[in-house]
Amino acid sequence: MFNFNNTPLAWKNLTHDWRRLIVAVAGIGFAVLLMFTQVGFQNALFDSQVKMIDDLQGDVFLVSRAKYTLAAEKRFPLELVNQARSASGVIGAYPLYTELTFSRLKSFGMGAPSKAFPIRSIGFRLDDPIFNSDRINSQLQKLRLPYAALLDVRSKRDNFPFPTESDEELAKVQAELADRKIVMVGTFDLGTDFAHDGNLAMSAENFAEYFPQRKQFGDPLSVVDLGLIHVGDKSQLMNIRDTIDQLLDDRVFVLTREQFRNQEIEFWDKSTPIGIIFTAGKIIGFIVGMVICYQVIYSDIADHMPEFATLKAMGYTTTYFLRLIVTEGVLLSFVGFIPGLIASTLLYALLADSTGLLLRMTPQAILMVLVLTVTMCIASGLLAVRKLLAADPANLF
Amino acid sequence: MTAFASLPATSGAYSQGPAVPKTIKVSQLNHYFGEGELRKQALHQNNLEVKRGEIVIMTGPSGSGKTTLLTLIGTLRTVQEGSLKVLGNELNGASRDEIVALRREMGFIFQAHNLFESLTAFQNVNMAAELADMERGLAKERIDYLLNRLGLGHRIHYKPKSLSGGQKQRVAIARGLVHSPKLVLADEPTAALDEHSGREVVTLFQELARDEGCTIIMVTHDNRILDVADRIVNMVDGYIRSDVAVHETSVICEFLRQFPLFSDLSTSTLTDIADKMMVQEAVAGDVIIRQGDPGELFYLIRSGQVDVIIDEDGAANKVAELGEGQYFGEAALLRDEPRNATIVARSKAVFYTLGKADFKDVLSRSKTFVDELRSVLASRT
Numbered sequence: 034m035f036n037f038n039n040t041p042l043a044w045k046n047l048t049h050d051w052r053r054l055i056v057a058v059a060g061i062g063f064a065v066l067l068m069f070t071q072v073g074f075q076n077a078l079f080d081s082q083v084k085m086i087d088d089l090q091g092d093v094f095l096v097s098r099a100k101y102t103l104a105a106e107k108r109f110p111l112e113l114v115n116q117a118r119s120a121s122g123v124i125g126a127y128p129l130y131t132e133l134t135f136s137r138l139k140s141f142g143m144g145a146p147s148k149a150f151p152i153r154s155i156g157f158r159l160d161d162p163i164f165n166s167d168r169i170n171s172q173l174q175k176l177r178l179p180y181a182a183l184l185d186v187r188s189k190r191d192n193f194p195f196p197t198e199s200d201e202e203l204a205k206v207q208a209e210l211a212d213r214k215i216v217m218v219g220t221f222d223l224g225t226d227f228a229h230d231g232n233l234a235m236s237a238e239n240f241a242e243y244f245p246q247r248k249q250f251g252d253p254l255s256v257v258d259l260g261l262i263h264v265g266d267k268s269q270l271m272n273i274r275d276t277i278d279q280l281l282d283d284r285v286f287v288l289t290r291e292q293f294r295n296q297e298i299e300f301w302d303k304s305t306p307i308g309i310i311f312t313a314g315k316i317i318g319f320i321v322g323m324v325i326c327y328q329v330i331y332s333d334i335a336d337h338m339p340e341f342a343t344l345k346a347m348g349y350t351t352t353y354f355l356r357l358i359v360t361e362g363v364l365l366s367f368v369g370f371i372p373g374l375i376a377s378t379l380l381y382a383l384l385a386d387s388t389g390l391l392l393r394m395t396p397q398a399i400l401m402v403l404v405l406t407v408t409m410c411i412a413s414g415l416l417a418v419r420k421l422l423a424a425d426p427a428n429l430f
Numbered sequence: 431m432t433a434f435a436s437l438p439a440t441s442g443a444y445s446q447g448p449a450v451p452k453t454i455k456v457s458q459l460n461h462y463f464g465e466g467e468l469r470k471q472a473l474h475q476n477n478l479e480v481k482r483g484e485i486v487i488m489t490g491p492s493g494s495g496k497t498t499l500l501t502l503i504g505t506l507r508t509v510q511e512g513s514l515k516v517l518g519n520e521l522n523g524a525s526r527d528e529i530v531a532l533r534r535e536m537g538f539i540f541q542a543h544n545l546f547e548s549l550t551a552f553q554n555v556n557m558a559a560e561l562a563d564m565e566r567g568l569a570k571e572r573i574d575y576l577l578n579r580l581g582l583g584h585r586i587h588y589k590p591k592s593l594s595g596g597q598k599q600r601v602a603i604a605r606g607l608v609h610s611p612k613l614v615l616a617d618e619p620t621a622a623l624d625e626h627s628g629r630e631v632v633t634l635f636q637e638l639a640r641d642e643g644c645t646i647i648m649v650t651h652d653n654r655i656l657d658v659a660d661r662i663v664n665m666v667d668g669y670i671r672s673d674v675a676v677h678e679t680s681v682i683c684e685f686l687r688q689f690p691l692f693s694d695l696s697t698s699t700l701t702d703i704a705d706k707m708m709v710q711e712a713v714a715g716d717v718i719i720r721q722g723d724p725g726e727l728f729y730l731i732r733s734g735q736v737d738v739i740i741d742e743d744g745a746a747n748k749v750a751e752l753g754e755g756q757y758f759g760e761a762a763l764l765r766d767e768p769r770n771a772t773i774v775a776r777s778k779a780v781f782y783t784l785g786k787a788d789f790k791d792v793l794s795r796s797k798t799f800v801d802e803l804r805s806v807l808a809s810r811t
Contacts, residue, residue: 039560040553040556040557042548048548049548337546339540339542340545340546343538343540344557346504346533347533347534347558348530350530426506427506427507429617430500430504430506430540430541
């Protein structure tokens with residue numbers, strides 16, 4: 034396809050007029066940036082939906098069959114967690130409690146809103162290995178006190194204006210959770226998502242005190258939201274998952290971390306408009322890039338019609354011209370992609386810094402945008418090539 | 431006896447015998463532009479033969495169809511009616527692949543240089559060399575040679591932006607010639623050039639025609655280069671008005687000048703006579719004219735030999751042998767008498783013939799103004 038021995042006409046024509054090249058690179062780079070922004074935000078938003086899963090320890094998760102997303106408060110009996118512990122290969126199974134409906138936090142600090150806002154409360158048994166975060170695990174002693182809880186530093190500022198910079202200041206703030214006094218003894222770092230504007234972490238005992246309504250009759254801790262299971266031999270993960278699945282009844286899904294994560298992302302991608310919105314964003318970026326690329330290639334062709342007609346008269350074939358334009362498209366996509374990638378990386382860093390979103394430049398995202406860019410440039414080249422094929426050497430004499 | 435009454439002597443078709451290969455053969459070619467009621471005929475019944483190695487200059491006012499004919503020969507337009515053979519290929523109904531293959535054997539030099547601004551002079555020329563799959567070293571050698579010959583040795587790696595109009599045109603000429611084309615089609619190739627470089631270009635054309643057998647067809651209004659033409663084709667309103675082989679015409683003129691009655695005619699009158707002569711061919715033993723027949727034609731021997739036989743009282747006596755450049759048949763025309771001898775071809779021969787009416791017309795013009803004045807003055811006394 035590319036004959037390097039021959040005069041590199043595509044490259045020469047592209048780089049001859051550096052003003053036009055800069056415009057082209059800027060335009061395509063902008064389209065690349067648009068696409069990267071969409072991909073980045075989409076990935077970041079999906080990542081933040083599963084941030085809690087990523088922060089939890091455990092190899093296999095028990096989830097109620099009715100729980101279509103983490104935010105759906107569908108629970109299952111604690112016995113199932115205990116049963117799972119008896120499966121062979123399992124070295125530990127621990128319950129995790131979350132509450133949103135009754136969990137409303139109100140601050141009485143200076144300038145605080147007079148309203149209580151919903152916040153996710155996460156309850157766990159302090160002796161269980163639940164969180165990956167050292168920041169939480171090093172503050173477990175403080176959580177043993179009544180009314181004690183940790184506040185997520187990334188909780189939405191407008192609703193929860195707590196002085197998270199200093200633990201002492203934070204502990205002094207008067208606040209109520211579900212109309213009961215609460216003392217924020219420290220902070221941790223989890224992050225918000227579509228359903229949750231903030232997080233509190235506390236011991237299971239305190240959790241039970243705040244939310245006795247979780248179960249109408251009986252122990253509020255007898256219904257759990259998630260079961261975290263640790264397996265001994267990670268290489269036998271799938272077999273152990275199958276064993277647990279057989280052991281437990283149909284009330285729960287038994288999912289590996291990967292499956293759980295994918296199920297959650299799939300919900301947001303497919304069952305909400307979010308996936309469509311980002312796909313539309315990517316298509317817009319693609320079209321913008323295509324228009325720019327078409328414009329660049331078309332004007333290159335239009336400016337060189339007599340030259341191309343001369344080549345035709347000399348005996349250059351349609352195949353040659355198609356190759357020429359495809360080559361030009363591929364070259365354009367690469368020279369536009371590289372600055373676009375650099376700009377996107379910088380933008381990611383900037384946005385991650387200011388929004389707290391997890392914007393990461395993953396190899397998959399790079400590959401996807403590159404493929405889109407190359408496709409976009411080749412497609413616009415093929416649209417523009419009709420003009421070239423219409424060049425008539427009979428008009429030259 | 432074989433007659434070719436339709437073939438003019440000045441076409442040069444027989445100067446080297448009919449065996450010389452034809453690069454181009456146009457017969458009964460018509461071409462039209464437009465559709466329906468707007469359809470306008472641009473070429474009418476064009477006939478033209480161009481031999482290998484000939485340099486043809488096409489002249490004529492603009493709109494005369496010379497450019498149309500050139501684009502048709504160059505495969506840049508589709509042949510509509512008639513036959514057009516280029517380098518042995520019939521273009522009427524030729525396939526796309528045939529046309530592409532044929533284009534690669536041709537060199538095009540357009541009035542505009544059409545160079546890629548992004549490529550250097552060398553690279554522009556190399557675009558043509560690459561297409562011909564020339565070996566890299568050879569291609570480089572030839573490009574260097576051509577650009578040097580055209581006075582661009584010091585500008586080989588310059589881009590068109592830093593070249594003058596004439597220099598760009600010369601690069602375009604090198605591009606048209608680099609792949610040793612068998613046929614070069616050029617449109618005003620010297621228009622943008624000064625006299626010296628224009629001369630250099632046409633000298634190069636002559637060398638290519640002579641050394642590589644390259645046929646060159648040029649449309650030009652540049653009178654400075656008319657001298658290189660082997661053939662001059664004049665077109666008017668879509669018709670080929672004249673198609674003259676320059677060398678052959680000068681040969682005929684020289685022959686005619688040896689005829690005493692024509693010796694005082696000007697070159698332009700002689701050329702007019704040559705234009706009116708037709709080709710006639712004979713093989714050994716053919717009787718060209720017979721004693722006693724009425725005389726209709728004047729003959730000039732282009733090649734071969736003839737015997738002159740006079741029949742006296744039943745006995746045939748050979749009185750003379752005639753060869754190339756000699757003539758016969760004038761006596762019967764001058765005196766309106768029957769033929770006074772029989773002429774038989776000794777070998778394969780070609781004659782150029784002039785009709786009786788044209789012959790007499792010329793003779794009436796051969797009396798110069800001064801002669802006539804003298805006779806007028808003499809008769810006064």
